Amino acid sequence: xxxxxxxxLIFKSKxxxxxxxxxxxxxxxxxxxxxxxxxxxxxxRGVADVATSRKRVELxxxxxxxNQNKLEGQAKQALGAGREDLAREALSRRGALQSQLTDLExxxxxxxxxxxxxxxxxxxxxxxxxxxxxxKETIKATYTAAEAQSRIGEAVSGISEEMGDVGMAVQRAQDxxxxxxxxxxxxxxxxxxxxxxxxxxxxRDDIQAELDSMRSGPDIELELQRLRGELGTGSTQAIxxxxxGSDGAxxxxxxGSDGAxxxxxxxxxxxxxxx
Numbered sequence: 001x002x003x004x005x006x007x008x009l010i011f012k013s014k015x016x017x018x019x020x021x022x023x024x025x026x027x028x029x030x031x032x033x034x035x036x037x038x039x040x041x042x043x044x045r046g047v048a049d050v051a052t053s054r055k056r057v058e059l060x061x062x063x064x065x066x067n068q069n070k071l072e073g074q075a076k077q078a079l080g081a082g083r084e085d086l087a088r089e090a091l092s093r094r095g096a097l098q099s100q101l102t103d104l105e106x107x108x109x110x111x112x113x114x115x116x117x118x119x120x121x122x123x124x125x126x127x128x129x130x131x132x133x134x135x136k137e138t139i140k141a142t143y144t145a146a147e148a149q150s151r152i153g154e155a156v157s158g159i160s161e162e163m164g165d166v167g168m169a170v171q172r173a174q175d176x177x178x179x180x181x182x183x184x185x186x187x188x189x190x191x192x193x194x195x196x197x198x199x200x201x202x203x204r205d206d207i208q209a210e211l212d213s214m215r216s217g218p219d220i221e222l223e224l225q226r227l228r229g230e231l232g233t234g235s236t237q238a239i240x241x242x243x244x245g246s247d248g249a250x251x252x253x254x255x256g257s258d259g260a261x262x263x264x265x266x267x268x269x270x271x272x273x274x275x
Contacts, residue, residue, distance in 0.1 A: 054111035
């Protein structure tokens with residue numbers, strides 16, 4: 001393949017692709033329908049022209065028939081007057097008109113046949129145009145519905161460019177909001193620590209700030225001591241409960257040993273008495 005043919009092929013393919021993107025099927029169908037209407041109008045105009053020609057030939061035929069009747073009457077009058085030569089002339093002219101009338105009759109029948117053919121063709125073409133119009137409207141409605149459904153689907157799924165831009169704008173707004181919140185929190189912490197001064201408030205007093213920090217220090221120490229005391233009290237109560245449980249178990253054991261010793265002591269005097 002030569003270079004020029006390749007260039008021509010590439011150009012044609014690019015142009016075809018660009019035209020395919022630009023083409024709207026609805027506009028193409030409307031244009032085709034318009035062309036068919038123009039063709040139907042031309043056919044109807046042709047039928048009207050043929051009918052006009054036929055009517056003109058018909059008028060000429062009537063005119064020739066009237067002239068024939070007139071010449072025949074003149075021939076009769078000439079014979080009545082004894083002018084046979086004049087009657088012969090009138091009949092000769094009538095014969096010439098008859099040949100013309102025959103030609104006009106042939107043209108009339110030909111035009112009448114052409115008119116009938118064009119009328120049938122016009123009716124058929126009109127039926128086809130009407131069928132194409134109904135098909136065109138159906139295709140256009142289907143295409144419009146499919147296009148709307150596709151746009152809705154793209155909008156919902158975020159594929160379309162508009163929804164993509166909206167999503168990016170929302171993301172940028174969220175990022176900026178988070179950045180501003182972090183900045184505001186950092187400024188508040190710096191102002192609370194004294195690293196930054198509040199220019200809208202009263203002048204900062206270093207001594208007062210130091211006294212405030214000293215006040216907060218003992219409060220924290222007292223809270224820690226309270227927590228330690230609560231923890232210590234809880235552990236002491238647990239130890240005391242364990243000790244009380246061990247003492248209760250030891251007392252029944254001692255009582256049992258004392259009861260066993262008392263009967264033994266009672267038996268010893270009885271043994272002495274027997275002795």
